[in-house]
Amino acid sequence: MSALVRLAGRIFAARWVLLPPLTGAGVLALIVGALVVAPREVIEGDVQRLLYLHFPAILAAYLAFAIVFVASIGVLLTRDLRWDALARAAAGVGVLFTGVTLGTGMFWGKPIWGVYWTWDARLTSTLVLFLIYIAYLLARAVADELDEQAARFAAVFAIIGALDIPLIMMSVRWWRTLHPQPIVMRGLERPALPLEMLVVLVVGFAGITLLALWLMALRGEAERLAQRTAVLRAALDRAELHNAGGV
Amino acid sequence: MSAVRAVIANDLRLAWRDRAGWTTAGAFAVIAVLLYSFAFDLAVGDPRPLLPGVLWTTFLFAGVFASAPSAQRDVEGGTFDALLLAPVDPVVIYLGKATANLIALLVVEFAVLAVATILFGIMLLTAPIAGIVIVGTAGFVSLTTLLATLGASMRARGMLLPVLALPLLVPLLLAAVRATSAALGLEAGTAPWTLLLGVFALWSTLIAAILFPLAVER
Known part of the structure; x- marks a missing residue:
């Protein structure tokens, strides 16, 4: 167990060395795979290649939202603002990838369904999710970096939002359904996707996940630096006040 | 239990003394229903297909707008800090506040239902609709009270x-x-929707009762 923790710590320490080249390789492989290697889909044509971005992006967004959830619990339990920095970073990346999913979905929907948008269950619940995490970012953005109360408030909202997701999905599914049922993971014996497509999709998943992790690392570091700048600035203000009082 | 009652009584007394807040919420709700009826021309033909949506969006807006000032008054007046210093479980404070908000909002909502019954000539003050309104309002007041109190x-x-x-x-x-559409006889199966309404009310109350103490502990 402790060896595992030490290994994780060592990987985390090396994130600035590991993530950029791995992400670059992964995203490059995704582009080549999606545009060149993957076969042209017979019925839908080239537009189906959006799958290799569309599906990995939503998984990366869910990963990011899961991190927001865990980090928000961390904020409430420990009152440590490093958790807050992580939650904000992950929420920003999650919103970005949800936006990518919605955007690619629209461009895919237009030629195939004939419309950019339809009030299907999965589309609607993804849109509501998008709104919830934009609201989270807004709630956190109106207060400054070191405002612990605002961090707690945002954490409470993020936890409610995450636990609301099953209810949103259930209610919206009862309300409407048009999106194709998941065909990627229908069972390992008879996968619905041809092997080449599946391989490209797995590569895409790896590339997009690495990209999401790298963005989260960058964003989290930026948030940490902003927090430290705010601490320094507050100390500087105090020192100036002290000096002015002394003279 | 007596502590919950004390918080409820205190909040309702404050709401009564400062009637402007809740009166404004009530006036807003009635005006919203009027505006909807002009916008969608509900006076012509059968208003029943649109009425449930009109009523519930009005209830949500009125509830969200009304919960912010009462929480803000509490925080600015120092009542909230004083309550937290009291030797009672924070859950008790939360439940008291949520119940007080629920009671005040239900008064507003039943007034709107009465006005809508008169305006549209459809009986809205029936037992099934009253039940749906009470459970639904409990479901969202628990969340708006939590967010308004913590964000005040x-x-x-x-x-x-x-x-x-x-x-x-x-x-x-x-x-x-x-569920309201079904209660008006517009669609058949009410069961899943009333079930979801009940689940949401339980879920939101439970989650707010867990998160409130975690968020306010000093």
Whole structure:
């Protein structure tokens, strides 16, 4: 167990060395795979290649939202603002990838369904999710970096939002359904996707996940630096006040 | 239990003394129903297909707008800090506040139902609709009270609260509108929607009761 923790710590320490080249390789492989290697889909044509971005992006967004959830619990339990920095970073990346999913979905929907948008269950619940995490970012953005109360408030909202997701999905599914049922993971014996497509999709998943992790690392570091700048600035203000009082 | 009653009594007394807040919420709700009836021309033909949506969006807006000022008054007057110093479980404070908000909002909502019954000539004050309104309101008041109380000291809270609360309440809105439609005899199966409404009310109360103490502990 402790060896595992030490290994994780060592990987985390090396994130600035590991993530950029791995992400670059992964995203490059995704582009080549999606545009060149993957076969042209017979019925839908080239537009189906959006799958290799569309599906990995939503998984990366869910990963990011899961991190927001865990980090928000961390904020409430420990009152440590490093958790807050992580939650904000992950929420920003999650919103970005949800936006990518919605955007690619629209461009895919237009030629195939004939419309950019339809009030299907999965589309609607993804849109509501998008709104919830934009609201989270807004709630956190109106207060400054070191405002612990605002961090707690945002954490409470993020936890409610995450636990609301099953209810949103259930209610919206009862309300409407048009999106194709998941065909990627229908069972390992008879996968619905041809092997080449599946391989490209797995590569895409790896590339997009690495990209999401790298963005989260960058964003989290930026948030940490902003927090430290705010601490320094507050100390500087105090020192100036002290000096002015002394003279 | 007596502590919960004390908090409820205190909040209701404050709400009564400062009637302007809740009267404004009530006036807003009635005006919203009037505006909807002009906008969708509900006076012509059968208003029943649109009425549940009109009523529930009005209830949500009125509830979200009304919960912010009462929480803000509490924080600015120091009542909230004093309550937290009292030797009672924070859950008790939360439950008292939520119940007081629920009672005040139900008064507003039943007034709107009475006005709508008169305006549209459709009996809305029936037992099934009353049940749906009570359970549905309990479901969203628990969340708006939590968010309003915790966010009362933040900047831009007036604008922020609707943006935060309304996306969370999408399942509740869908369930409440469908259940109300069914109660008006517009669709058959009510069961899943009333079930979802009940589940949402339980879920939101439970989650708020767990999170409130964690968020306010000093």
